[in-house]
Amino acid sequence: MFEFEIDFQKDKGVIWATVLIGILIAVIIGMAQIGRGVTPVDDAGSPRVLSWSDWRLLQAERAYAEELSVLRGDAVQLVTMLQQRQNPVAAQLLVNAIARHTSSGDPSLANARSALANASLNVRDWASGVLDRNAAIQSIQETLALLQ
Numbered sequence: 001m002f003e004f005e006i007d008f009q010k011d012k013g014v015i016w017a018t019v020l021i022g023i024l025i026a027v028i029i030g031m032a033q034i035g036r037g038v039t040p041v042d043d044a045g046s047p048r049v050l051s052w053s054d055w056r057l058l059q060a061e062r063a064y065a066e067e068l069s070v071l072r073g074d075a076v077q078l079v080t081m082l083q084q085r086q087n088p089v090a091a092q093l094l095v096n097a098i099a100r101h102t103s104s105g106d107p108s109l110a111n112a113r114s115a116l117a118n119a120s121l122n123v124r125d126w127a128s129g130v131l132d133r134n135a136a137i138q139s140i141q142e143t144l145a146l147l148q
Helices: 008-039 052-083 089-100 105-129 133-146
Strands: none
Touching: 008 133, 052 105, 052 133, 089 105, 105 133
């Protein structure tokens, strides 16, 4: 019968070139899709070049979102602490961490940072037996309302 034999050694360069071209095309298409989602548009809906003020706004929004996420995580830790047994040492460690997180940040989150710092002190006082649990819960609820 007939026998076919393909010598891949001779065609290895062509195969690699084809694979690399395919990968390059996929990367270009992927970057175009990402670019379409993040390119700013003007009032008419046409794409425009990202300006310095746009870049600064994106940086500020990213910093705000990151800080808000940290503050929400701290509030969740306070809630978790209230659901466990009273532990003054763990509460003090959490208060110290929250104090570092609330020492500075975005001015628009100043009230939330202040409320979170106050709530952490109330949870610490509850864990030490100085404050009623309901008062600590109330302060955390007020903080969570500010962090929405």
